[in-house]
Amino acid sequence: MSSPMPATNSSSTLEPAAVYLPPGLLFAAATPGVVTTVLGSCVAVCLFDPTLRAGGINHYLLPYWNGEGLASPKYANIALPKLLEKMIGLGCRRQNLRAKLFGGGAVFQQIGGLFGVGERNIQFAEQYLADAGIPVVARDVGEGFTRKVIFRVHTGEALVRRLKAQESGTGNGR
Amino acid sequence: MQQLSDEELLKELAGRVEEKNRALFDLRMTTKRLEDVNRRLVESEALKGHFLSNIRNEINNPLAVIIAMAGEISAGIARDPTECRTLAAAIQSEAFTLDFQMRNIFCAAEIEAGEAIPTAAQVDLRALVAATVSSFGPLAAAQGLELRTSWEGAGVETHFCTDPAKLQLILANLLSNAVKFVGSGTAVRVVVCREAEGLRLSVEDRGIGIDPADHAAIFERFRQLEGGLVKGYAGHGLGLSIVKALLELLGGSITVDSAAGRGSRFTALIPESRGAGGEDVFADAGNEFFFDA
Numbered sequence: 001m002s003s004p005m006p007a008t009n010s011s012s013t014l015e016p017a018a019v020y021l022p023p024g025l026l027f028a029a030a031t032p033g034v035v036t037t038v039l040g041s042c043v044a045v046c047l048f049d050p051t052l053r054a055g056g057i058n059h060y061l062l063p064y065w066n067g068e069g070l071a072s073p074k075y076a077n078i079a080l081p082k083l084l085e086k087m088i089g090l091g092c093r094r095q096n097l098r099a100k101l102f103g104g105g106a107v108f109q110q111i112g113g114l115f116g117v118g119e120r121n122i123q124f125a126e127q128y129l130a131d132a133g134i135p136v137v138a139r140d141v142g143e144g145f146t147r148k149v150i151f152r153v154h155t156g157e158a159l160v161r162r163l164k165a166q167e168s169g170t171g172n173g174r
Numbered sequence: 175m176q177q178l179s180d181e182e183l184l185k186e187l188a189g190r191v192e193e194k195n196r197a198l199f200d201l202r203m204t205t206k207r208l209e210d211v212n213r214r215l216v217e218s219e220a221l222k223g224h225f226l227s228n229i230r231n232e233i234n235n236p237l238a239v240i241i242a243m244a245g246e247i248s249a250g251i252a253r254d255p256t257e258c259r260t261l262a263a264a265i266q267s268e269a270f271t272l273d274f275q276m277r278n279i280f281c282a283a284e285i286e287a288g289e290a291i292p293t294a295a296q297v298d299l300r301a302l303v304a305a306t307v308s309s310f311g312p313l314a315a316a317q318g319l320e321l322r323t324s325w326e327g328a329g330v331e332t333h334f335c336t337d338p339a340k341l342q343l344i345l346a347n348l349l350s351n352a353v354k355f356v357g358s359g360t361a362v363r364v365v366v367c368r369e370a371e372g373l374r375l376s377v378e379d380r381g382i383g384i385d386p387a388d389h390a391a392i393f394e395r396f397r398q399l400e401g402g403l404v405k406g407y408a409g410h411g412l413g414l415s416i417v418k419a420l421l422e423l424l425g426g427s428i429t430v431d432s433a434a435g436r437g438s439r440f441t442a443l444i445p446e447s448r449g450a451g452g453e454d455v456f457a458d459a460g461n462e463f464f465f466d467a
Contacts, residue, residue: 019291021291022291022292022423022425023422024285024288024419024422024423025288025289025290025291025423026288026289027291058288064211065211066207066210066211066214067211067213067214067215067217067218067394068214068393068394069393069394069395069415069419070282070285070286070395070415070416070419071218071286071395072285072286072288072419073286073287073288074422078286079288082287082288100465115200137465138465140463140465155466156466157464157465157466158464158465159462159463159464159465160462160463160464160465161462161463162462162463
């Protein structure tokens with residue numbers, strides 16, 4: 001079966017076609033590209049190498065894979081190493097990488113406990129990036145927002161739009 | 175030093191006790207989850223081991239059959255046209271099984287690598303469903319099975335915006351399971367229904383069925399309910415874990431309705447793809463943040 005081109009949402013011909021990144025996937029490239037995604041309690045980590053002008057982004061739902069289903073980047077403990085691996089595979093050097101962290105909104109009613117799933121998702125990324133020695137140069141995380149992220153892979157720029165708090169949780173981001 | 179009244183002091187203490195209780199709750203939950211995950215990971219590792227030992231047979235056996243039969247035809251041992259046709263049919267069937275299993279393995283690898291980015295295209299449902307169902311025709315015929323497809327709901331409109339390759343693999347896996355576990359002499363029914371929420375696709379068989387206690391386990395990777403070294407059924411136990419993961423990528427879901435000995439009905443619900451996705455989410459002015467490189 002033939003595969004059609006990725007869906008586009010850009011009317012401008014100057015801008016590369018935007019790829020929508022659903023939860024559980026990741027994207028990395030050393031060529032011009034725009035990735036959009038929508039985050040509720042999910043977190044997206046953007047990595048960028050300014051020297052190589054290569055960038056990558058993931059979108060995970062939960063901190064740890066619990067053995068259910070496939071071991072996919074739906075889980076932070078798979079999504080972060082996989083993204084880093086891809087960036088290194090593109091020729092990036094770990095010491096050049098910069099990270100941006102988005103999402104982890106408290107969009108669900110929390111049951112017991114001190115930390116919601118969003119918070120735990122953020123904690124995982126902060127810890128992982130600190131251990132890997134990758135500085136987090138920008139973050140817009142937590143609070144009750146659903147966020148839309150537009151990430152320019154080749155420039156490392158990220159545009160984040162916050163949704164009104166009362167609309168959060170009804171958006172299609174998880 | 176701030177002076178607190180007894181009342182304030184009590185309130186502060188109650189607050190701290192409450193906080194401690196919540197932290198304890200977190201700790202208990204985390205420990206429980208950790209034990210659970212640990213058990214699952216040990217299990218998963220064992221299943222992966224089985225997979226590696228099984229894959230040899232699953233790939234080598236069909237290939238050996240294909241090589242032997244093609245050899246008979248090309249060496250001129252089989253001359254009779256009827257005999258040649260039988261051999262060709264067997265080659266086709268073995269190649270089909272092999273191709274299907276390889277596509278599943280590659281798809282699982284793609285999902286685990288996070289690279290299965292869904293595409294969106296207007297899909298002719300009738301053509302896609304008919305082609306997929308008929309590809310299982312020879313396999314079903316060999317078992318004396320009938321494959322029936324019925325269309326429900328208001329709709330001559332059969333175009334649906336989704337990822338065709340993923341939809342096809344979802345249906346193929348459900349069909350493959352139905353054909354595998356149905357037992358001979360009955361029928362497998364595919365029901366396609368266009369609904370307001372999207373596409374409902376169900377595959378029903380009157381086969382061995384699944385005990386409700388096992389309904390969660392069947393979606394785990396490398397999992398087939400019968401364990402051990404002697405397997406009665408072919409396959410890797412990847413099918414349903416792939417179906418579930420693909421449906422999640424498409425924003426859909428799957429339900430199973432089955433009991434031991436009473437057949438199974440798997441129903442997949444797939445919302446229509448809106449192309450780029452997330453475009454219905456609008457921002458408020460002043461809520462945009464730009465993070466340059």
